[in-house]
Amino acid sequence: MNVVIASSEVFPFSKTGGLADVAGALPKALAQNGLNISVFSPLYKTVDRSSLTIVSNVEVDFNHTKTSINLYETQQNNCTFYFIENQNYYNRDYLYGIGAQDYEDNALRFGFFSKAVLDSLKTLNIIPDILHTNDWQSALINVYLKVFYKNIFTKTKTVFTIHNLGYQGIFDKNYMNNLELPWELFTIDGLEYYDKINFLKGGIVFADAVTTVSKTYALEIQTPEFGFGLDGLLKKFSYKLSGIVNGIDVDVWDPKSDKFIDYNFNNPKDKIKNKNALQKLLGLPIKEVPVFGVVSRLAAQKGMDIFSSSVKELLESNTNVQFIILGSGEKDIEDQLSQLASQYKDKISLNLKFDEPLAHKIYASSDFFVMPSKYEPCGLGQMIAYRYGTLPIVRATGGLKDTVKNYSNRSKNPTGFVFEKYDSKELTKTIKKAIELFNKKDELLKIAQYVMSLDYSWKNQAKEYIKLYKKIYGYR
Known part of the structure; x- marks a missing residue:
């Protein structure tokens, strides 16, 4: 099975929180189960380029402009990691913003990332069985796939994982033009959210399956207390919503071999x-x-x-x-x-x-x-x-x-x-x-x-994802 994972951060290359840990460890566990895994992420200023090589030049059609970018590659844990370069968007000291202040152009930064992932797949001639996106930063991949790329990725199914519903990527509706999204999608059944664009909502609506990172949280987000305004939408799509608890990378977190602690121990x-x-x-x-x-x-x-x-x-x-x-x-x-x-x-x-x-x-x-x-x-x-x-x-x-x-x-x-x-x-x-x-x-x-x-390793949790992948793709 050919699986592509898109994430705005991935350990050990970039990290602000748990998303990076998941995007770094889950691919390794999936590969150990025999899946062919590729991971896409932005090439931030902070990413160590010493192990990266340019694998292709990709033309990205975004914001009514054709932009030629370098696509970098490295191999790790039997997975291929691809990094999308854009000096204007990603050559900054921080991933999302300075302190509590987000970058003003985050809609464009991650809209570009979403479009670039699909254009990179097209250029590399990678046709995924499953395209697994994560949080609002890669949510528009699900939308672009169904709107502009459905004739290329005809059999590709999408899984969208919500790591934290509190962060939704909500922007002024005028970005619809910059993002080249048809205005007929700006409805209550599409991307519209209180007269603004909601990236995460688009990810949910256009995905074939939606997961979140625990069974209890999957239930909680369907309530007003934890739904952050999307509880009604999530109830509507509860038939495609499930909870799969995250795992941890037991090679990184191992008291017997941890290089950062003063004394390794087993007791x-x-x-x-x-x-x-x-x-x-x-x-x-x-x-x-x-x-x-x-x-x-x-x-x-x-x-x-x-x-x-x-x-x-x-x-x-x-x-x-x-x-x-x-x-x-x-x-x-x-x-x-x-x-x-x-x-x-x-x-x-x-x-x-x-x-x-x-x-x-x-x-x-x-x-x-x-x-x-x-x-x-x-x-x-x-x-x-x-x-x-x-x-x-x-x-x-x-x-x-x-x-x-x-x-x-x-x-x-x-x-x-x-x-x-x-x-x-x-x-x-x-x-x-x-x-x-x-x-x-x-x-x-x-x-x-x-x-x-x-045992909270990814070994068991990866099998839950594989079951879901096979279910939506139609494998037996």
Whole structure:
């Protein structure tokens, strides 16, 4: 089966979040199952070109202009990765914008990407059985395919994956002309959304199958609370909507071989060496206290507003803990945490940046990993934490609800701590329960050993995608 995946970011070439991890790991798992896999992504300024070669020159007809671009290629994990060059659109310091401010021309940047993927396939004479697009940035591929390329890709079926419905790619309707989209598509049944263009809506409407990244999230997005204005549309298309939980790349996240951690280990009782090394690195007191790790975008969606309130409450009551936080995001949350970090230097290490090596160290060193998300389509952090014998503390939403089993005196094979109500006091109570478990060393060790044995690799999840591919293409 010939599968083409399009993603606006792909690890290890470009990354702002979980989409890149999925777009890097899923192709490898699909290839290991015998599929022929190609991946397309923009050639950003930040992509390391040392392993790339120019494979073709492609003429892209976009915005009423013919643009000649170089198409770059590299091979990795039995997959072919293609990168679309456009100096005007992608030769920038950031992928989508500066800080919280998106680039003003993102409609054109990713409209061009969508058109260029299809023109590249035509030039290379690649006719995919499945074209798998991801999030709003590649959603117009589904539209362009059905409108302009249906006579070329006559048998190609499309799968569209929603990684986070909160980001939809909504732009002024006048972009219809720049994107060369027929105005008859600008209807409530097409791309129109409150008199604007909605890229993600187009991806849903024109796809043959729509997936999202957990079973619970597939249900949640059909409700007004989590539907972000598209719950009615998703109910209408529920017959082609399904949830497939993400996996993680177990070669990248492996405590036995992880090159970023100080001491490799196979037993959680040996984590103490990593904990002490990280405490020393970050200037925290080296002592045996429960360490709570956070690797997250510091945003309300991720629960960081209730987290900062909970941390304040715990530290004001002189709780004997340490928090190690990595990430950046909304200024008010950054400011709240910065104030706490300056006040409690011996209990908080706040690192307002993206740092891949430090992320690995936090997973390997923490006793607990905090993910109190308001909503969470899937979440990879809890699965990565398991690999390192670190117990997640999560709110019961989306993929977190699907993958974490709450600890209690009655639960069999618990894997972490789950709370229901989105409230800082509920989070504080849950953290206190984790501290109680920390003081029961043998029980904590037993649970940590169990979660390290869990398999959340792409090996199983890739098979779910293959089933879906075969179903919509008509394979038996």
